[in-house]
Amino acid sequence: MHSVLGAIRAALAVAWGLLALWPVPCAGDPLVELEGRTMGTGYSVLVCAEAGLPPRADLARGVEAILARIDAELSTWRDDSELARFNAARSTGWISVSPETAAVAVAALSVSRRTGGAFDPTVAPLVELWGFGRRPSLAEPDPEALARTRARVGYAALTAREVPPALRKARADLELDLSAIAKGRAVDALAEFLADQGARHFLVEIGGELRARSGRPDGRPWRVAVEAPEEDGAEPRAWAVLALADAALATSGDYRRTLEQDGVLRSHILDPRVGEPVGHDLASASVVADTAMQADALATALLVLGSRAGLRLAEEEGWAVLLIERRDGRLVEHTSTAFDRLTRIDRPPLARAGG
Ligand code: AMP
Ligand code: MG
Numbered sequence: 001m002h003s004v005l006g007a008i009r010a011a012l013a014v015a016w017g018l019l020a021l022w023p024v025p026c027a028g029d030p031l032v033e034l035e036g037r038t039m040g041t042g043y044s045v046l047v048c049a050e051a052g053l054p055p056r057a058d059l060a061r062g063v064e065a066i067l068a069r070i071d072a073e074l075s076t077w078r079d080d081s082e083l084a085r086f087n088a089a090r091s092t093g094w095i096s097v098s099p100e101t102a103a104v105a106v107a108a109l110s111v112s113r114r115t116g117g118a119f120d121p122t123v124a125p126l127v128e129l130w131g132f133g134r135r136p137s138l139a140e141p142d143p144e145a146l147a148r149t150r151a152r153v154g155y156a157a158l159t160a161r162e163v164p165p166a167l168r169k170a171r172a173d174l175e176l177d178l179s180a181i182a183k184g185r186a187v188d189a190l191a192e193f194l195a196d197q198g199a200r201h202f203l204v205e206i207g208g209e210l211r212a213r214s215g216r217p218d219g220r221p222w223r224v225a226v227e228a229p230e231e232d233g234a235e236p237r238a239w240a241v242l243a244l245a246d247a248a249l250a251t252s253g254d255y256r257r258t259l260e261q262d263g264v265l266r267s268h269i270l271d272p273r274v275g276e277p278v279g280h281d282l283a284s285a286s287v288v289a290d291t292a293m294q295a296d297a298l299a300t301a302l303l304v305l306g307s308r309a310g311l312r313l314a315e316e317e318g319w320a321v322l323l324i325e326r327r328d329g330r331l332v333e334h335t336s337t338a339f340d341r342l343t344r345i346d347r348p349p350l351a352r353a354g355g
Contacts, residue, residue, distance in 0.1 A: 027217035032056050038067040039183055041207030047194055048201040048217055066189050073101050074182040087175040094166040102165030104178055104185050111297040112155040119301035120272035122158055124177035125149045130277055132268045150275040183209045184250055184296025211248040211292045221245045223345060229253050229283035229324055243343035250295035252303040253284035271304050280306040281326045288320040288342060307334050
């Protein structure tokens, strides 16, 4: 029996627990907490309800409406999403899409170029072939099917423009999967909404991708945790705790979302350059960036690149990354120079590697 294990809730399962131990963070104002489900995972919003902010019910409605809109645009799981319609289309002319979808595609292509195709939004047919699509399966694809599918994948065959918003396929059978960036985009959209409502202090999270606006009103930062990569079922444990203000944190990991059968584990993240699930020892990649969309896409890309190439690129590009690798039965971390400049509150119990 295979099973699709639960979604990654990388940071917040732990961070919420830690937050709960600390004094109420809103310095006298009520702390509004909103929670729900979206994109196959959970979301949570913590916002300090300062004077002038709309009532809780209005905020909740606004949040739900934004999430519903983004799901209707970017979901790979619905036949009626804008993305599904684009995928089903067999035209090689410009296809009009919402401004949101166009912006996400433009950002995805930019990360594809900067990572040499480690991140690739056209990976959809490979996701399906390797059993991570709608019909989960662990059957090895036969070499011919793999070759045919690989020919359909490659970000160079996708063009995206924002004005007017449209996408174009160079191959009629090109299909997109934006799951590796959509949660981050949705977090940013919620952050923009809350800021528009006048909120100045908040923390937004979807499935472990999160973004903070300023610190807490008492001048202290939000504290967020990067979960230690453990096997599914284990209690979440913080590997690193960071002080986050006006920044986003995203994590990609192999430890919570794999297909498993008879001891065979298969990563849900594929290396589009070779057409196969990633098979190295990198257990998780976390990125701190200005936007959650950027952090989300980069975290996925780094998981494909692996520790060595990932760290080298992060240094070249100035990205703040924390990579956790399995080595000889232990977990070992690597951080980039930009990550080392962040305020880190934890004292990791396990060994740190250089670099
Ligand atoms: P994330 O959890 O953000 O790392 O996103 C992982 C999801 O993105 C997978 O479940 C696939 O749907 C999709 N995906 C897998 N491999 C890639 C890749 N190399 N580039 C972009 N998206 C990918
Ligand atoms: Mg991602």
